[in-house]
Amino acid sequence: MSSPGSADLVIVANRLPVDRVTDDDGTPGWRTSPGGLVTALEPVLRANDGTWIGWPGGEEQDLEPFEFDGLDLVPMTMSAEEIENFYEGFSNATLWPLYHDVVAKPEFHREWWDSYVAVNRRFAAKAAEVASEGATVWVHDYQLQLVPQMLRDQRPDLRIGFYLHIPFPPAELFQQLPWRRQILEGLLGADLVGFQLTGGSQNFVRLVRQRVGHKTHRDLIYLPDGRTVRAKAFPISIDAAGFEELARSESVGTRAGEIREALGNPRTVFLGIDRLDYTKGIIARLRAFGELIEDGHLDVEDAVFVQVATPSRERVEQYRILRDEIDRLVGHINGDLGKIGRPAVSYLHASHPREDMAALYRAADVMVVTPYRDGMNLVAKEYVACRFDNDGALVLSEFAGAADELRQAWLINPYDINGMKSALLEASRAQSRDLTRRMRAMRRTVIQHDVAAWADSFLEDLAAVRPSHGKAVRPAKRA
Ligand code: GDG
Helix, strand or coil: CCCCCCEEEEEEEEECCEEEEECCCCCEEEEECCCHHHHHHHHHHHHHCCEEEEECCCCCCCCCCEEECCEEEEECCCCHHHHHHHHHHHHHHHHHHHHCCCCCCCCCCHHHHHHHHHHHHHHHHHHHHHEEEEEEEEEECHHHCCHHHHHHHHCCCCEEEEECCCCCCCHHHHCCCCCHHHHHHHHCCCCEEEECCHHHHHHHHHHHHHHHCCEEECCEEECCCCEEEEEEECCCCCCHHHHHHHHHCHHHHHHHHHHHHHCCCCCEEEEEEEECCCCCCHHHHHHHHHHHHHCCCCCCCCEEEEEEEECCCCCCHHHHHHHHHHHHHHHHHHHHHCECCECCEEEECCCCCHHHHHHHHHHCCEEEECCCCECCCHHHHHHHHHCCCCCCEEEEECCEHHHHCCCCCEEECCCCHHHHHHHHHHHHHCCHHHHHHHHHHHHHHHHHCCHHHHHHHHHHHHHHCCCECCCCCCCCCCC
């Protein structure tokens, strides 16, 4: 058992909430980075005076703990080989596709797994070093599923929570993983395992029963050593008030007007904002939009599709292939259907400041979110938070976690192109009374269930877990 450090709340995530930047004079500095996890956790960390352990990206080796913008950050280093095997390999080419309904084919390589184990071990050792006696450690996401048990082995005094930001797959898919049992046992090191949706937590409990042989009852798992593990859904959310405030600001209002102007003041602006990822259904939605123009239901004189695709995982092959595919498709649509000064699709492959995101949300009449599978999808919630006038339409995939809460959206199946086309048309032609009724209801949900409520409820439940169940439990039978 290692000796305790001084942090009472430790967040352990693959990435630190900052990126490296180089100033004009060449000095290296940091900047807050975009992404779902960061957006969600930053306020929690500030409120609890915690420490964040994570990788800052890149191959830099000699990094010391530092403070940035009031956050205590502990940088983890990664070698070129680990970036390839742990990050691009096992995390993003094995687990990511496997957990997203095998939308792409997962690859299984033993050297990737070995690297996953080694990196998880290093993160666990660092958490063991910085956490104070009896501290709460909150481990995040699919890259670090072995950390809870590795950490518990070193520091049984800690309260350990784990939250999975992406879907947890059904047994039928999870079973493919050669290391399925190790992953389940890794997660069972936590006192509380959180998922986006009840379906994910049920999949997990069922797998633990079948594959590890532990006794379970509803959302509880009874371990032979007397510990109880709870598995429960905590749908993640956004800083809704923060987004609304930003959207209401004069500069964002002006910027939204400029965006519409630059697009030629069309009647309908459709908008997609995603990390460039094959789970997000970008191709399908652009195809649907293109067909609507082709069929004569929409006209490039009064409709445009703005698609922002933030660069992501660019060294992973599947992502490079997708980027080329989108480039080609946008070229086709604009070449075939656009007119001079009127492209059908305005495509931006770049990352944008938060103000620009808010301006885009304000400028858009129809927000189009069509993933094949998505843990939650914060973009859908951000759009809702920014529509303080109770207008604007949301077209949302049934397969995004957000669809569970945002029932008043136009819900679509992204595999059904015709259904998607009808929904896009309906949403763009909806009466303002209908839009208001839907948006008002969705806004109530998003404002009430914001990211602070999400974090509070996870941390409260984590604090309430009774470490020992005191029940006699049969020994684990192996599957
Ligand atoms: C994972 C899960 C789950 C995007 N481009 C820019 C930018 N963003 C911000 C958005 C939003 C976030 O990134 C994306 O979050 P999503 O939820 O949409 O998707 P993932 O990145 O796949 O997130 C997802 C999430 O984790 C949280 O648990 O909901 O299901 O896949 O906040 O606004 N932000 C800025 N510039 C950009 O160009 N500033």
